Amino acid sequence: MPKSRAKAGPGKVGQTMVFAKAPTILGAASVVGPREGAGPLSGWFDVIKPDRLLGQRSWEMAESKMVEEAVDLALAKAGVKRRDLDFLLAGDLLNQIIASSFAARNIDRPYLGLYGACSTMALALALGAALVSAGFARHVGAVSSSHHDTAERQYRSPTEFGSQRPLTAQWTATAAGAVVMGPPGQGDLRLTHATIGRVVDNDQKNPFDMGSAMAPAAADTIVAHFKDTGRKPDAYDLIVTGDLAAVGQPLAGDLLAEKGIDLGNRFVDCGKMIYDETQDAHAGGSGCGCSASVFAGYLVKNLAAGKLRRVLFVGTGALHSPTSYQQGESIPCVAHAVAVENGRVCGN
Amino acid sequence: MPKSRAKAGPGKVGQTMVFAKAPTILGAASVVGPREGAGPLSGWFDVIKPDRLLGQRSWEMAESKMVEEAVDLALAKAGVKRRDLDFLLAGDLLNQIIASSFAARNIDRPYLGLYGACSTMALALALGAALVSAGFARHVGAVSSSHHDTAERQYRSPTEFGSQRPLTAQWTATAAGAVVMGPPGQGDLRLTHATIGRVVDNDQKNPFDMGSAMAPAAADTIVAHFKDTGRKPDAYDLIVTGDLAAVGQPLAGDLLAEKGIDLGNRFVDCGKMIYDETQDAHAGGSGCGCSASVFAGYLVKNLAAGKLRRVLFVGTGALHSPTSYQQGESIPCVAHAVAVENGRVCGN
Secondary structure, eight states, X not given: OOOOOOOOSSEEETTEEEOSSOOEEEEEEEEEOHHHXXXXXXXGOSEEOSSSSTTOSSHHHHHHHHHHHHHHXXXXXXXXXXXXXXXXXEEESSGGGHHHXXXXXXXXXXXXXXXXXXXXXXXXXXXXXHHHHTTSOSOEEEEEEEOHHHHHHHHSOOGGGOOOOOTTOOEEOOEEEEEEEEOTTSSSEEEEEEEOOOOBOOOOOOTTOHHHHHHXXXXXXXXXXXXXXXXXXXXXXXXXXXSOHHHHHHHHHHHHHHTTOOOGGGEEEHHHHXXXXXXXXXTOEESHHHHHHHIIIIIHHHHHTTSSOEEEEEEEEEOOOHHHHHTTOOOOEEEEEEEEEEHHHHOO | OOOOOSOOSSEEETTEEEOSSOOEEEEEEEEEOHHHHTSTXXXXXXXXXXXXXXXXXXXXXXXXXXXXXXXXXXXXXXXOOGGGOOEEEEEESSGGGHHHHHHHHHHOSOEEEBOOGXXXXXXXXXXXXXHHHTTSOSOEEEEEEEOHHHHHHHHSOOGGGOOOOOTTOOEEOOEEEEEEEEOTTSXXXXXXXXXXXXXXXXXXXXXXXXXXXXXXXXXXXXXXXXXXHOOOGGGOSEEEEESOHHHHHHHHHXXXXXXXXXXXXXXXXXXXXXXXXXXXXXXXXXXXXXXXHHIIIIIHHHHHTTSSOEEEEEEEEEOOOHHHHHTTOOOOEEEEEEEEEEHHHHOO
C-alpha cells in the first residue's frame, strides 16, 4: 500500500476534513439480533440477542436498549466511564430518532442528535472526530442503530401483513454499533479524514430498491474523497459502503468506472456482508445498524489486529420519508466517508 | 454588563465548548408564513409569505422551499455564494427531516443532517461554530424550519378534523431561519460559547403541554452554562429560550430560582415573542422554525445594531414521537445554548 499523498495539516480540502491531529478509536462494540448473529459475521459481533424484543414492551424500546448496551460496552472496552464521555452523537431511522434519544436519556451525557438514514454512523464518526481533533472533546461516543420490526412497520407495512417484497428490497438489520473516540496518540486506530457528501438524487422513486437510489451518492462521495486527498484506491485495503447491497453495489462500481476509478475486489458492502444467501434477505442488509455493527464489529477488530491496515468506510443513506414517497417525490440520497487506519501498521 | 470571567482558550469546560477563535455571523435571514408575519415581530422578518403553500404541491415541499429561500437570502446578505458554502447543517421536525434534505438537494453542498426537535437551530449553530472555529470550514450554513400544517398532520390530527386543542398547547410556527457563519474577525457578531444539553425527562407525558416537558431541560442547560463559563445572568442582555411559551417559561424560571438563579426580565422566550394574545395561539409558538426565525430575524438584527450586546440563545426540544407517546412513554427533552455577542460593543 503506497503512502498517502495527502498533505498533512489541519483543515479541509474540498468536501474532506483532514485530521492532522487524528482522533483514535479507544473502544467499539456491536449488539445484533438473532438473524444477524446467524450470518457470516457471527463471530465478529460482541453480543447476539436471542430475540428481537430484549425483554422490552416494544420493538422501539428494544432498539433503544441495543443502543445503550452498545455504548456501554464500547465505553467498557475503552476504559472510559459514562461520566467522562464529553458528547454522545447518535441517530437512527425512527421518526424523531427516538431509539437514540431514549438511550441518551439513560446515558445522561451531552447529546447531539443526527439524521442521515443509513449514513448516520459515518456522520457520527465524522463529526465526533472533528470535535475531538479540535480539542472540543476528549471522549466522544458515536452510535447508530436499526431494528427490523421498527423499520418495517414505520416505512412499509404492519408486520402482521407479511407483505411480499421484491428481490431488489433490502432487509433492515436489527443491530447497533458504537465507537468511543479519544485524543490523538491514545491508541493504534486513528481516524484521519472525513468526506461529507452532497445530496444526490437521480430521480429514482422506488423505495423497494434503495440500492439503486443510493449508488450515485456513494460514487459521488468516493470520487470526491480521492480528488480531495490525492489518494488512489490502493491506499485502502477495503472500501466499504453501507449499504448498497447486491443491486446497488455493482451500479456504484459502474458509475466509478465511468470516472476511471476501479476499486477492484477491495470494494465490499456491509449489506452484502451481514447476511448470506441462505438467509432470504433479498438484496442484502440495510438500516443504520447494519453498517454501524459491521464497522464496530468486523472492521474495527480487523484493523486492530493489523489484518486490515487502512479502510474507507462509506455510509450511504436514502433520505426520503413515507410521506415524500406517497407525494410522488424521488429519493434524495447522501454518503459520508471516513478513513480509518492502524497507525502502528501504516506508520506516519 | 460586566466582562465575562470565562477563561479564554480553546476547548471545552463541562458541557460547554469555548470558541477562543470565535466564528462570526456573516448573514442571517428569516422567511415566515402569514400568521407569523402578522405578529409582533412582523417588522423583523425578511420575507413574509402570503400563504402557506408557496406555490408547491404539498405543505412539506412548501416548508422545504422556505428552507432553501432562507439559506439563499442569508448567503446573499453574507456575500457568500452557494459554491463557497463548505457545509450545510440543517434539521426540522418532519419524519426523516425531509424539509431539510430536499432543500439540501437543491443547495447541493456537503450536508450534515441534524435532529433536536425545536432545539435544532441552536444545535446547528453550535456544531457549525465548532467546525469553523477549528478550521474545518470557512463558511457554514445553519438552518432550521417548521410548518404548521406539516407538523399538525404528522404529530396530531389530520388538519381537516379541526381538532380542539387545550390552552397549554403551542402553535407550530410556519417559519425558517438561516445563518451563514464565517471565520473569526470577519464580522462584528461572534459566537463564543455553545453549551450542549443532556436529555432531561421529568416523566411528563402530555404532548399538548410541551412547555412543561421542556422547562427542566432548559433550566438544566442554563445552569450548566453559568457553571461552565463562570458567567452570571447579567453577562447577557437577553436569555432567550425557544420555545417554552407561556406555560413552560415560568416553570423554567421557578426551577432556576431553586438553584439561586434569577434571570429577571432579561429572560424571554421565542414562543411568547412570535404571536400576540389576539392571535389565538394558546400558550404560544413552537417548532424549529420559531426559534430559528426569531434568532435570524429579531436577535441577529438587534445584535448587529448594537441594541443588544450579548445574548444567550437556548433552543429547547421535545424529543418524543407519536409512536413513543402512543406506547405510553414520557417526553425526553433537551436544550442547547449558544452565546452570541457584538464584538464591537463588547470588546475583547
